[in-house]
Amino acid sequence: MTEETTPNRCRIVLIVPQPGADDEGRVEAALRGGDIASLVIPDHGIDESAFQARAERLARLAQARGVAAVVAGEPRIAARIQADGIHVEGSKAELADAIRRHQGRMMVGCGGAKNRDDALELGETQPDYIFFGRFGYDTKPEPHPRNLSLGAWWADMIQIPCVVLAGSDIASVVDVARTGAEFVALGNAVFAEGLDSAAKVAEANALLDEHAPVLEEQR
Structure with a gap:
């Protein structure tokens, strides 16, 4: 994806599903569907060696298409497989340590904020992004109202980019973009x-092309 063709509006972050039948094939198919900013690879509770092998395979699929690969769960694995980023769901101290050790060589983002105070506390460490939502909790068609509220407040007030989890209905990308x-x-x-x-990735991009505000006009 070149600078000229990267859309200047809300973009897609894919969350890798739990290991299952042809899950890696589904990820590879999704990566062919259109513009994607990054692929987040959670550990989903599998053991470290299996997670490292899986994360490396998925990261290579993403990177081959110019999509940033972000490992959630273990900074050491992210470094070993030469991922593009680390996602931290821990305390402010854990996030600060990951930023101190790794930011500069790869991006370091965070999640886990349940309210504005949590978000501001995490934001003091200057992560590369903050994520509003919880992996695997997008089980209803619409985004969680709290995530939408936090995303709107953060986007209006703070320069650090934010990621908001959509719902299980692809049309919910419009609610997030707004x-x-x-x-x-x-x-x-x-x-x-x-x-x-x-x-589904192609459909999401079409909806964002049609409905997502241009970010330059908002800032």
């Missing part, structure tokens, strides 16, 4: 059983 968030995260809306992952 908050002013720079990124919308998609999990079940793309990877739920029976879905055509590539088609």
Whole structure:
């Protein structure tokens, strides 16, 4: 994706599904579906060696298409596989340590904020982004109202980019984009059983092209 073709509106962040039947094939298909900013790879509770092998395979698929690969759960694995970023769901101290050790060589983002105070506390460490939502909790068609509220407040007040988790209905990307968030995260809306992952990414991009505000006009 070149600078000229990268859309200047809310962009897609994909959340890798739990290990399962052809899950890596579905990720590869989704990556062919259109513009994607990054691929977040959670550990989903699997053991470290299996997670490292899986994360490396998925990261290579993403990077081959110019998509940033972000490892959630273990900074050491992110460094070992030469990922593009680390996602931290821990305390402010853990986030600060990851930033001190790794920021500069790769981006370091965070999640886990349940309210504005939490978000501001984490933001003091200057992460590269903040994520509003919880992996795997996009089970309803619409985004969680709290995530939308936090995303709109953050996007209006803070320069650090934010990612807001959408719902299980692909059309919910429009609700996220209208908050002013720079990124919308998609999990079940793309990877739920029976879905055509590539088609869902293409549909999400078409909706964002039509409805997402231009970010320069908001800042």
